[in-house]
Amino acid sequence: MDDVVGCFEYYADLAEGLDAKQKAPISLPMKTFKSYVIKEPIGVVALIVPWNYPLLMATWKVAPALAAGCAAILKPSELASVTCLELGEVCREVDLPAGVLNILPGLGPEAGASLASHPHVDKISFTGSTVTAVKIMTAAAQRVKPVTLELGGKGPIVVFEDVDIDKAVEWTIFGCFYTNGQICSATSRLIVHESIAAEFLDRLVKWSENIKISDPLEEGCKLGPIVSRGQYEKVMNFISNAKSEGAAILYGGNRPKHLKKGFFVEPTIITDVTASMQIWREEVFGPVLCVKTFTTEEEAIELANDTHYGLGGAVVSKDRERCDRVSKLLQNGAVWVNCSQPCFCQAPFGGTKWSGFGRELGEWGLESYLSVKQVTEYVSDEQWGWYQPPKQ
Numbered sequence: 001m002d003d004v005v006g007c008f009e010y011y012a013d014l015a016e017g018l019d020a021k022q023k024a025p026i027s028l029p030m031k032t033f034k035s036y037v038i039k040e041p042i043g044v045v046a047l048i049v050p051w052n053y054p055l056l057m058a059t060w061k062v063a064p065a066l067a068a069g070c071a072a073i074l075k076p077s078e079l080a081s082v083t084c085l086e087l088g089e090v091c092r093e094v095d096l097p098a099g100v101l102n103i104l105p106g107l108g109p110e111a112g113a114s115l116a117s118h119p120h121v122d123k124i125s126f127t128g129s130t131v132t133a134v135k136i137m138t139a140a141a142q143r144v145k146p147v148t149l150e151l152g153g154k155g156p157i158v159v160f161e162d163v164d165i166d167k168a169v170e171w172t173i174f175g176c177f178y179t180n181g182q183i184c185s186a187t188s189r190l191i192v193h194e195s196i197a198a199e200f201l202d203r204l205v206k207w208s209e210n211i212k213i214s215d216p217l218e219e220g221c222k223l224g225p226i227v228s229r230g231q232y233e234k235v236m237n238f239i240s241n242a243k244s245e246g247a248a249i250l251y252g253g254n255r256p257k258h259l260k261k262g263f264f265v266e267p268t269i270i271t272d273v274t275a276s277m278q279i280w281r282e283e284v285f286g287p288v289l290c291v292k293t294f295t296t297e298e299e300a301i302e303l304a305n306d307t308h309y310g311l312g313g314a315v316v317s318k319d320r321e322r323c324d325r326v327s328k329l330l331q332n333g334a335v336w337v338n339c340s341q342p343c344f345c346q347a348p349f350g351g352t353k354w355s356g357f358g359r360e361l362g363e364w365g366l367e368s369y370l371s372v373k374q375v376t377e378y379v380s381d382e383q384w385g386w387y388q389p390p391k392q
């Protein structure tokens with residue numbers, strides 16, 4: 001890929017760091033250089049993905065990696081490997097040359113860790129938890145291997161006093177309970193203006209009571225089971241820790257009474273939360289919303305940014321200028337205005353702080369699999385003239 005970025009004139013006697021004596025003999029030889037950029041595939045890339053959105057997270061990585069010309073090794077989650085293996089089958093059917101895309105199912109500490117430390121893997125693109133990211137980064141650092149990290153979140157949704165309450169309630173519910181809260185960008189911390197908090201929470205509970213929790217194959221299902229026993233127990237522990245730390249369960253908190261089997265958890269709303277509680281600080285990855293109120297815009301922003309994470313965040317208000325102001329101040333890689341979660345493949349996706357770095361999707365996704373080289377060429381017919389030729 002040849003990408004000419006421009007030509008420039010080089011005045012040797014203006015070069016920085018030369019003293020007057022060094023400059024003197026050069027006396028104005030003006031030379032021309034051409035500089036351009038070559039983009040090349042990084043090489044062999046390992047793509048390690050989680051169990052939630054297993055196929056989507058795989059394609060977010062596989063498509064740009066192959067488009068950039070890399071050979072890829074895709075490592076699915078041990079909890080959700082089948083769709084990634086199917087992707088491999090589809091690629092075989094469309095005659096992708098053997099070896100360009102390789103699917104490596106297996107356990108994280110075995111298959112995943114081997115990729116992270118492998119000398120022939122040139123880059124790791126990882127989506128998953130922050131805890132695993134630290135291990136991957138540590139392994140990759142031993143070989144100075146670049147990494148892109150798409151990690152967890154604890155997103156805020158800031159609701160101001162001027163909103164249409166039903167609309168704001170619906171986005172709050174969608175932002176936290178959609179796909180059971182098993183979504184990295186979930187806006188699971190509701191920060192609501194104190195003047196509407198009572199009415200807002202009242203309607204939030206009524207809407208939550210109306211959510212159909214069932215086998216996902218049943219029509220109208222809006223909340224299915226949690227992915228695994230381990231994850232179910234983790235979510236229940238978060239709820240019980242919140243109670244023992246002094247928070248109040250406004251709604252939910254249990255297995256739904258009508259479902260005796262399966263890892264189902266009611267949509268859960270937790271109030272009386274302090275900023276030091278685990279439920280406010282840590283990613284639950286389940287249908288659990290915690291709530292705090294605010295009085296001023298400054299306080300709302302401070303609460304929103306009071307987290308190690310920085311993936312998704314939302315602001316809800318009828319005041320456009322306020323939305324713009326707050327959007328700029330939220331420390332998140334993705335900010336939603338008057339909504340939560342919509343995600344488009346043309347826009348960059350990724351986080352700040354403990355939510356990772358690097359961006360996927362669009363041109364940003366492609367760039368992350370390219371290595372950039374600059375080439376500078378001397379294009380003048382003249383002798384440069386920095387050194388004097390030896391006397392004959």
Ligand SMILES: NC(=O)c1ccc[n+]([C@@H]2O[C@H](COP(=O)([O-])OP(=O)(O)OC[C@H]3O[C@@H](n4cnc5c(N)ncnc54)[C@H](O)[C@@H]3O)[C@@H](O)[C@H]2O)c1
Nearest residue numbers: 049050051076077108109112113128129132150151152184
């Ligand atoms: N930012 C995003 O775009 C995004 C998207 C989806 C999920 N997530 C995050 O993913 C997490 C949930 O997914 P998870 O439970 O599968 O995460 P996880 O970190 O447990 O596992 C993710 C992947 O890493 C592998 N792995 C585990 N240990 C490893 C090791 N030592 N070395 C290399 N690979 C290893 C796993 O096998 C799996 O394939 C949540 O924190 C969620 O927020 C983030």
Ligand SMILES: C[N+](C)(C)CC=O
Nearest residue numbers: 052053182183184185
């Ligand atoms: C990246 N996303 C938002 C589609 C799924 C995250 O868990």
